Amino acid sequence: MNELFQKKVQILHHIKVGSGYFRIGLAFPELARIARPGQFVMVRLPERRIPLLRRPFSVHNRLVEGEEVYGFELLYKVVGKGTQALSGLKAGDLLDVLGPLGNGFSCPEGIRDVLLVAGGIGVASLYYLALFLAEHRAVRSTVFLGGRTAADILCQRAFESMGTKVCITTEDGTLGEKGLITSMVQEALKVDGNPDMIYACGPNPMLKAVGDIAATYDVRCQISLETAMVCGFGACLGCAVEKADSRGAYFHACTDGPVFDSRAIVIQT
Numbered sequence: 001m002n003e004l005f006q007k008k009v010q011i012l013h014h015i016k017v018g019s020g021y022f023r024i025g026l027a028f029p030e031l032a033r034i035a036r037p038g039q040f041v042m043v044r045l046p047e048r049r050i051p052l053l054r055r056p057f058s059v060h061n062r063l064v065e066g067e068e069v070y071g072f073e074l075l076y077k078v079v080g081k082g083t084q085a086l087s088g089l090k091a092g093d094l095l096d097v098l099g100p101l102g103n104g105f106s107c108p109e110g111i112r113d114v115l116l117v118a119g120g121i122g123v124a125s126l127y128y129l130a131l132f133l134a135e136h137r138a139v140r141s142t143v144f145l146g147g148r149t150a151a152d153i154l155c156q157r158a159f160e161s162m163g164t165k166v167c168i169t170t171e172d173g174t175l176g177e178k179g180l181i182t183s184m185v186q187e188a189l190k191v192d193g194n195p196d197m198i199y200a201c202g203p204n205p206m207l208k209a210v211g212d213i214a215a216t217y218d219v220r221c222q223i224s225l226e227t228a229m230v231c232g233f234g235a236c237l238g239c240a241v242e243k244a245d246s247r248g249a250y251f252h253a254c255t256d257g258p259v260f261d262s263r264a265i266v267i268q269t
């Protein structure tokens with residue numbers, strides 16, 4: 001297993017970035033230095049009964065000043081009791097953090113042209129991946145951001161400021177093209193040809209559609225699942241994901257994933 005840290009860390013900043021969306025900065029340099037794109041942390045609010053269990057969140061950004069890494073950020077959406085309670089914390093409060101966990105995205109040598117496909121809050125892990133690709137590889141990235149409405153489209157400017165081309169769809173047409181992000185991805189493959197890799201994170205129906213498109217065009221595709229998790233490190237068996245090549249056999253999303261080759265798993269929709 002990779003190096004793992006657990007401690008109560010200070011919240012450096014906690015910013016509302018949209019309706020129901022927050023960005024939280026955590027003072028945890030040891031973890032931030034080694035976390036790879038696609039890895040996640042399990043967080044718990046200290047001394048609170050609700051939620052009792054930890055919740056998983058992707059590493060979203062590394063906090064750096066000069067050469068010094070001093071922490072990292074999470075980007076999250078309020079969906080239930082845990083994220084609601086988290087949204088009530090403020091700078092200076094403590095958060096119990098365990099990580100980095102899981103197997104992240106792989107970025108093979110030689111990839112030059114990639115598509116990043118984010119459905120809603122799935123952008124959290126893909127932004128960190130885009131940063132990594134921009135820093136460590138000469139890769140041309142195009143990011144596709146999809147959401148129900150304009151409020152679900154996050155990080156547009158941040159991607160643009162690192163030189164990434166951004167394509168947007170919303171289901172209600174309030175930002176970008178009206179429709180589903182998967183239609184736009186399919187169109188891009190038809191017109192621009194095959195990229196070396198597609199990376200995707202978002203709701204399962206979107207991931208299934210992206211995996212199918214990748215198979216049709218014979219493009220390698222890695223998807224990051226947001227399966228519900230209890231422990232995050234292989235102990236509870238609560239995150240089973242069926243293997244595609246032997247039905248009835250399972251991966252653990254938390255230790256084998258959360259990132260998988262799209263052909264390796266059965267995506268439940």
Ligand SMILES: Cc1cc2nc3c(=O)[nH]c(=O)nc-3n(C[C@H](O)[C@H](O)[C@H](O)COP(=O)(O)OP(=O)(O)OC[C@H]3O[C@@H](n4cnc5c(N)ncnc54)[C@H](O)[C@@H]3O)c2cc1C
Pocket residue numbers: 040051055056057058059074075076077078079080081082083084121124125225226227228229258
């Ligand atoms: C590896 C991984 C990385 C993740 N990264 C992020 C991230 O960066 N930002 C972020 O906002 N969220 C992320 N999630 C999802 C996040 O963990 C859940 O939204 C969170 O646990 C919900 O907790 P809650 O107590 O607020 O909701 P609960 O009270 O537990 O649930 C409220 C509602 O949300 C639904 N729900 C709960 N968990 C999920 C889920 N995983 N996917 C879809 N619906 C769910 C429940 O079915 C229920 O309807 C990630 C999940 C995984 C597994």
Ligand code: FES
Pocket residue numbers: 228229230231232233234235236237238239252253254255
């Ligand atoms: S979340 Fe417990 S085994 Fe994966």
